[in-house]
Amino acid sequence: MQEQLPYLIAGCVVALLSAFGVVLSKQPVHGAVALLVHSLALAGLYLLLAAEFVAIGQVIIYSGAIVVLFLFVVLLLPQGGREGAPGSARVLAAALGGAGMFAALAFAIVGTRLPASGPAPAGGIQAIGHALFGSELVPFELTTLPMLLAIVGAVTIWRRQEQGGA
Amino acid sequence: MIGLLPWAWLCTLPGLLLTALGRGQRPGLASLPGPLAIGLAGVAFLLGDHQPVLHRTAEWLPLVPDGAFSLRLDGLAAVMLCVVGFVSLCVYVYSLSYMRADPGQRRFFCLLDFFVAAMTLLVLAGNIAVLLAGWAGVGLASFLLIAFWRDREGTLGAGLQALAANAIGDAALLLACVLVPAGQGDLTTLAQIGPALLPGGFGPLAWLIVIAASAKSAQGLLYFWLPSAMAGPTPVSALIHAATMVAAGVYLLVRTAAVLALAPEVLHAVAWIGVVTAAFSALASLSQPNYKRGLAYSTCSQLGYMFAAVGFGAPFAALFHLLTHASFKALLFLCAGAVIHAAHGEEQLAKLGGLRRQLPQVMWLALIGSLALVGLPVLTAGAFSKDLILEAALHHDPALGWLLIGSVFLTGLYAGRLFFGVFGAGSSVPHREVHPPDALLLLPLWPLAAGAILLGWVGTPLAALLGTPQVVPVVSNLGLLASGLGIAGFVAAGLWQRARAGAARLPQFGVPWLGPVTGIGRSLASGFAGLHSGRLGLYVFTAVIGTAAILLFAVARAP
Amino acid sequence: MFATFACTPEALVLLTSALLFALGAAGLLLRRNPMAMLMSIELMLNAGNLVLVLAARANNFVGAQAGALIVLVLGAAEAVIGLALALALFRRRSLTDADEPQEVSG
Numbered sequence: 001m002q003e004q005l006p007y008l009i010a011g012c013v014v015a016l017l018s019a020f021g022v023v024l025s026k027q028p029v030h031g032a033v034a035l036l037v038h039s040l041a042l043a044g045l046y047l048l049l050a051a052e053f054v055a056i057g058q059v060i061i062y063s064g065a066i067v068v069l070f071l072f073v074v075l076l077l078p079q080g081g082r083e084g085a086p087g088s089a090r091v092l093a094a095a096l097g098g099a100g101m102f103a104a105l106a107f108a109i110v111g112t113r114l115p116a117s118g119p120a121p122a123g124g125i126q127a128i129g130h131a132l133f134g135s136e137l138v139p140f141e142l143t144t145l146p147m148l149l150a151i152v153g154a155v156t157i158w159r160r161q162e163q164g165g166a
Numbered sequence: 167m168i169g170l171l172p173w174a175w176l177c178t179l180p181g182l183l184l185t186a187l188g189r190g191q192r193p194g195l196a197s198l199p200g201p202l203a204i205g206l207a208g209v210a211f212l213l214g215d216h217q218p219v220l221h222r223t224a225e226w227l228p229l230v231p232d233g234a235f236s237l238r239l240d241g242l243a244a245v246m247l248c249v250v251g252f253v254s255l256c257v258y259v260y261s262l263s264y265m266r267a268d269p270g271q272r273r274f275f276c277l278l279d280f281f282v283a284a285m286t287l288l289v290l291a292g293n294i295a296v297l298l299a300g301w302a303g304v305g306l307a308s309f310l311l312i313a314f315w316r317d318r319e320g321t322l323g324a325g326l327q328a329l330a331a332n333a334i335g336d337a338a339l340l341l342a343c344v345l346v347p348a349g350q351g352d353l354t355t356l357a358q359i360g361p362a363l364l365p366g367g368f369g370p371l372a373w374l375i376v377i378a379a380s381a382k383s384a385q386g387l388l389y390f391w392l393p394s395a396m397a398g399p400t401p402v403s404a405l406i407h408a409a410t411m412v413a414a415g416v417y418l419l420v421r422t423a424a425v426l427a428l429a430p431e432v433l434h435a436v437a438w439i440g441v442v443t444a445a446f447s448a449l450a451s452l453s454q455p456n457y458k459r460g461l462a463y464s465t466c467s468q469l470g471y472m473f474a475a476v477g478f479g480a481p482f483a484a485l486f487h488l489l490t491h492a493s494f495k496a497l498l499f500l501c502a503g504a505v506i507h508a509a510h511g512e513e514q515l516a517k518l519g520g521l522r523r524q525l526p527q528v529m530w531l532a533l534i535g536s537l538a539l540v541g542l543p544v545l546t547a548g549a550f551s552k553d554l555i556l557e558a559a560l561h562h563d564p565a566l567g568w569l570l571i572g573s574v575f576l577t578g579l580y581a582g583r584l585f586f587g588v589f590g591a592g593s594s595v596p597h598r599e600v601h602p603p604d605a606l607l608l609l610p611l612w613p614l615a616a617g618a619i620l621l622g623w624v625g626t627p628l629a630a631l632l633g634t635p636q637v638v639p640v641v642s643n644l645g646l647l648a649s650g651l652g653i654a655g656f657v658a659a660g661l662w663q664r665a666r667a668g669a670a671r672l673p674q675f676g677v678p679w680l681g682p683v684t685g686i687g688r689s690l691a692s693g694f695a696g697l698h699s700g701r702l703g704l705y706v707f708t709a710v711i712g713t714a715a716i717l718l719f720a721v722a723r724a725p
Numbered sequence: 726m727f728a729t730f731a732c733t734p735e736a737l738v739l740l741t742s743a744l745l746f747a748l749g750a751a752g753l754l755l756r757r758n759p760m761a762m763l764m765s766i767e768l769m770l771n772a773g774n775l776v777l778v779l780a781a782r783a784n785n786f787v788g789a790q791a792g793a794l795i796v797l798v799l800g801a802a803e804a805v806i807g808l809a810l811a812l813a814l815f816r817r818r819s820l821t822d823a824d825e826p827q828e829v830s831g
Binding site for chain 3: 019028090101105109115121128130139140150160
């Protein structure tokens, strides 16, 4: 993987910059666009990491569906969801939380002896299919629950909206 | 001259006679020299050459093997004489004012004189037969004084309860008296009786002694009479049921510590009885609506500490705690009496409160007593003696030791509850007419307060005097921990009282410890409920920081 | 501990994902707009996904890629619910603030 290093670095940098954009943008629309860029950068990284199917999935599902959903909702909110400036306590809490989390994770990463990567997983989609319906069958089937919950929940919430009024 | 000292138990009898015969303008004045003489006898012995003084007349009591009339004055007895003499003197002076308006005043002072004589005889007893005489005498005096107000409801029942427990103790002591062979009944040499002469070895003798002591000191299952004994006048509660009579059980155990050491399972049982009683009485005190009963359970608890000390093989610690406890507990009871007297006989904590402005001197005195009970280091004597007991506990049996340390926190809680409940500001009780106490009532409280502060320093010299030299530390790590717990409990009770004015009480179902247990549950629940602030930001922050912390912890631990 | 750390590409990707995760956490704490909060959560999910894909690459294990797909699906489901709630609560209010005590009844 060493030869891909410059591309990896580029991909990581774009992902990080767009993440900053998501977190710090005042308008949610700008944040949604930054999220789009971020997900595309991640798709590029997945390609570099020899996970082609996941990269395609990221583009289609994430950029194509989720971010678009975000944009729809931002559209429906009045004034695109304006929010007030954060107070200093909030900023401090955010800095503390972020720094703490990064410190903990970096500590773990730096302290681990990461072995060099071997060959990339071969087999493409077939291999993933074997995994999904073979060794990872149970988690695969269990994802139906959250999906059902999401569908039923969204419908319920909206029914109540229509009946009661917000 | 020294040879007369063992007869100090007769000192109050002239006063008794004079008071009974109706001599003197004011009943009770004639009785004052009695306890003073007793106390001075103790001091004289301690300052003198410390040789034990013995007196023995053979064949005084028929039908028991060792029926000699034997008196013994040694270091231990002299310390007890000081306790009995000086605390009684304070109570006598107090009663001059407290019982002034009472028609039965004369009878009261006669009974007090009788009690002091019996107690002194108990302390000066050289063998079990004479001890039994004193034992029965104090029991009788206790009954008569508890049921002093014949026209009030419940006093006779309370007196009979005391008599019942006393009867059990007397029976045990009588059996012990019968077990001891002729000529070998001297209390200090009981351990040297050849085992062949004692049926069953030292075990039964030790058990009988422990049962008798438990009955007298309201420990274990025989605790029931002490809270009921609060039906008597407050000076009685202070003298008999705090400082002296209930201490007689501890005195007996300390005297016969050598015998108990020969029966290790009995010693272990004594430690258990002491610790369990200390913990449960402390809990029970938290739920008492009556001021004096709360203090009575406190006495039970502190006596449990003393029993535990004996059980852990530290009889000097028990004696030292007896000494300091006599001072501060008598002080607390007499302050309670002053409060009750000022509030025209009101004893329920719910109706007392906010008396800080109206009784400032009493408040300060009660604060000194409460802090001594809780164990403020260096400044109060209670800390010295309690820390000694806790050291012995942890050394001997750590599990029981930590339970005892937990009881210190409970001690702080109930002491704070009683103190702040009566003197704390922010009470919901409306202002009422308070009868201010006169100077004579408060005068004897100051020496007791001085004792509560200063008696800790006599620990080391006293130990050397009694032949068990040890250094009583001024502070120790364990002591600071325990005192910290106690102070924390005291402060917590103060905060609780401030917040709780007007809160409803849960029904008790007749089980005294149910209230505190549910109270603990409720306060825990409201503490956790405070976490439900409803602010999403707070929840998220806690989650993020918590996850990071767990991650850091896991990484730091992994090799 | 720091002595055994070598700046390999794997380590770089891991550190990037750690930073992304921390950024998402900080964003979640910083923003009051529910949309922004949801987007920060998506950032965190993506960071986790990146680690999964890297693990698949480093250990030659395809199951991790399947796991990454599953995470993607779960992220989508969660975004649906979150957005539905945000829309229901804030449709009529002008200033969106997730910390305002909300009367959620009925």
